Amino acid sequence: MNDLEPDRRAELIAAALAGELTPDEGAELDALRADDPTIDAEFAELSAVAHALPAVERWDDVAPSASLAARIAALDDGGMADAPVTPIRSSRRLMRPLLLAVGAAACVGLGLGGGLLLAAPPAAVEGPPGTLGAVEEVAFEGAPESVEIDAALVAHTWGTETVLTVEGLDAGDAFTVVVVGEDGEEVESGTFLGSTVPIECRLNAAVLREDVAAVAIRAIDGGQIAVAEVPAV
DSSP, X not given: OOOOOHHHHHHHHHHHHHTOOOHHHHHHHHXXXXXXXHHHHHHHHHHHHHHHSOOOOOOEEEOOOHHHHHHHHHTOSSSGGGSOOOOEEEOSOOHHHHHHHHHHEEEEESXXXXXOOOOOOSSOBOOSTTOBTBEEEEOOBSOOTTOEEEEEEEXXXXXXXXXXXXXSSOXXXXXXXXXXXXXXXXEEEEEEEOOSSOEEEEXXXXXXXXXXXXXXXXXXXXXXXXXXXXXXX
16 A cells, blocks of 8 residues: 555645646656555545636746836846846646645535535445445434434545535534544544535545544534544454
8 A cells, every 4th residue: 555645645636636747746646546546536526626616827937027127127236137037927826736725625515506516426445444445424423403414434545534414504603523533632624614505525634544433523612513433443
C-alpha cells in the first residue's frame, strides 16, 4: 500500500481534476492509484463537484500596460530601468486550491432545482468494517424526533470519511462532525449548516478507521445532537 502523506494525496487528486498535473505528478498519481483502489472512487465523486463549479481562471501571463511600463522606467535605480519587464502573472482564483477545499468537506442540498449533486459512487467495495473503500452504515442515536440522519463511514489510507444525509436541523445553524478515537481524542471532520431541505455531506478526518470508536454531531455551542458508536476493527 502506498504510504503517501494525506495532504500530498489530496493535492495530486485536485491537480488531476484541475488538469494541472505535471508529468512527474502524473506518474506519482498513477503509482498511487495502482496501490489504492479508493483513489478512482474519490476522483469520480469529486469530478461531479468540479464540473459544477463556476469557471475558474488559471494563471495567465499578462504584459504590463504602457503606462505601468513607463512608471517602472521612471524608477531608474542603479540600472533597473534597463532590465526587461517581466510579464505579470495574475489570476483571481486557482482551480487546484479550490478543489482541495472542496475535497476536504463537500456538503450539498438534495432536491434543489439546478442544485449541485455529488456523483453516484462507482460499484461499492465489499468487505467488513475497516475494508478500504467499503461503505459501512452506522446508526446515530439521541437525535431530536424531528431530525433524520442516515450515515456511513468509509475507510481510506489517509483517514476516515463520514457520509451523512441529514434532514430537520435548524436552517442556518452550524453543526460540527467529530470523530472520537479509541483513546477518547476527538478530531473534527468538518462543519455544515442546517437547511430546509435534506443535505448530503462527505467529511474527512485524519483518523484511521481502526482507531475510531464513535462519530458525533454537535451544535456550534458544543451541545451534542447525536452520536454513532461504531464496532471495533
